[in-house]
Amino acid sequence: MNFCSHCGSPALELRIPDGDTLPRQVCSACGTVHYQNPKVVVGCLPVWNDQVLLCKRAIEPRRGLWTLPAGFLENGETILAGAERETAEEAGTWVVLGPLYTVISLPHINQIYVMFRARLVDLDFGPGEESLEVRLFDESDIPWSDLAFRTITRTLRNYFLDRKLGEFPVHVSALDRRAPLKPELLGAG
Amino acid sequence: MNFCSHCGSPALELRIPDGDTLPRQVCSACGTVHYQNPKVVVGCLPVWNDQVLLCKRAIEPRRGLWTLPAGFLENGETILAGAERETAEEAGTWVVLGPLYTVISLPHINQIYVMFRARLVDLDFGPGEESLEVRLFDESDIPWSDLAFRTITRTLRNYFLDRKLGEFPVHVSALDRRAPLKPELLGAG
Numbered sequence: 255m256n257f258c259s260h261c262g263s264p265a266l267e268l269r270i271p272d273g274d275t276l277p278r279q280v281c282s283a284c285g286t287v288h289y290q291n292p293k294v295v296v297g298c299l300p301v302w303n304d305q306v307l308l309c310k311r312a313i314e315p316r317r318g319l320w321t322l323p324a325g326f327l328e329n330g331e332t333i334l335a336g337a338e339r340e341t342a343e344e345a346g347t348w349v350v351l352g353p354l355y356t357v358i359s360l361p362h363i364n365q366i367y368v369m370f371r372a373r374l375v376d377l378d379f380g381p382g383e384e385s386l387e388v389r390l391f392d393e394s395d396i397p398w399s400d401l402a403f404r405t406i407t408r409t410l411r412n413y414f415l416d417r418k419l420g421e422f423p424v425h426v427s428a429l430d431r432r433a434p435l436k437p438e439l440l441g442a443g
Numbered sequence: 444m445n446f447c448s449h450c451g452s453p454a455l456e457l458r459i460p461d462g463d464t465l466p467r468q469v470c471s472a473c474g475t476v477h478y479q480n481p482k483v484v485v486g487c488l489p490v491w492n493d494q495v496l497l498c499k500r501a502i503e504p505r506r507g508l509w510t511l512p513a514g515f516l517e518n519g520e521t522i523l524a525g526a527e528r529e530t531a532e533e534a535g536t537w538v539v540l541g542p543l544y545t546v547i548s549l550p551h552i553n554q555i556y557v558m559f560r561a562r563l564v565d566l567d568f569g570p571g572e573e574s575l576e577v578r579l580f581d582e583s584d585i586p587w588s589d590l591a592f593r594t595i596t597r598t599l600r601n602y603f604l605d606r607k608l609g610e611f612p613v614h615v616s617a618l619d620r621r622a623p624l625k626p627e628l629l630g631a632g
Binding site (some may be wrong): 255257258259260262263264273275276289290292293294301327328329330331332333334335338343353354357359360362364366368381390424426428436 | 447464478495516557
């Protein structure tokens with residue numbers, strides 16, 4: 255942000271507005287306070303019998319890696335509608351959404367992931383513009399080292415564990431900045 | 444939004460960017476696409492024995508009406524940290540957060556409410572700058588007609604019903620634009 259989107263002035267300053275507690279971009283010319291807030295990513299874990307549907311990403315970031323269908327919630331949308339839309343866009347299919355499943359805060363990139371369990375109604379799916387490939391995986395074939403995001407890894411790990419336990423509670427958690435590899439570990443072995 | 448926050452140009456146009464599906468504010472001068480997304484409101488339902496803590500709002504909107512402590516999630520914050528912070532700011536107390544409880548989409552105002560159950564640890568609470576009064580209510584004393592937001596009414600109704608049933612599942616729902624009163628009802632009786 256270089257200019258005030260309200261009046262066009264470049265006189266922005268980072269300061270705590272009166273009555274507020276955090277620094278914001280405030281326009282010195284017109285007084286507008288520009289708030290910035292986390293974004294919500296909505297998606298689902300579509301299941302067919304014992305298999306899970308994954309999409310190979312056609313776009314950056316993480317092009318070529320596998321993900322569950324998910325994307326930014328849009329204005330005017332409920333979280334259920336957003337999860338359905340993203341699944342249609344990325345996997346070319348409409349799903350029956352089930353219960354809320356994982357809610358993961360990513361404070362270092364200002365995102366909240368909200369993932370539902372879901373059921374495929376048929377095998378009529380295929381890559382949309384944002385996917386290179388869409389296919390079903392058995393648990394034993396999940397490409398764990400080629401998953402696009404840690405939120406996806408966590409949601410899938412929760413799922414396969416919960417499936418063994420026979421219960422699917424809502425999992426609320428957070429992921430922080432990825433810890434850098436320690437130099438002594440990089441050199442090991 | 445009247446000016447591009449990146450380059451300061453007033454040449455904004457509402458159009459669907461290449462590869463996108465929805466209209467966005469796009470700067471014709473520098474090409475920046477200005478996305479706008481829903482905001483997350485986080486809060487909790489603090490309980491002390493059989494009583495529930497409510498705050499009387501000192502600020503607009505809905506000044507003078509009662510609410511559960513809740514407010515906008517900030518960048519860099521997890522949903523749990525946000526709910527704790529809002530409770531400290533509005534009710535002057537730190538709570539022990541419990542399980543996720545209600546998730547309510549408000550597509551007409553681009554908000555997602557995320558509310559947790561919570562336990563007060565003592566009776567050391569009181570109004571912060573955004574509250575006129577903070578007090579505990581028995582179910583029979585809840586000021587149902589003086590609650591600030593429908594999300595609060597829904598969360599409290601869920602809670603008192605679930606308490607009778609002895610189970611507190613996560614409730615995912617949506618509230619749409621408030622239906623206008625029908626003229627025939629306005630004139631009735």
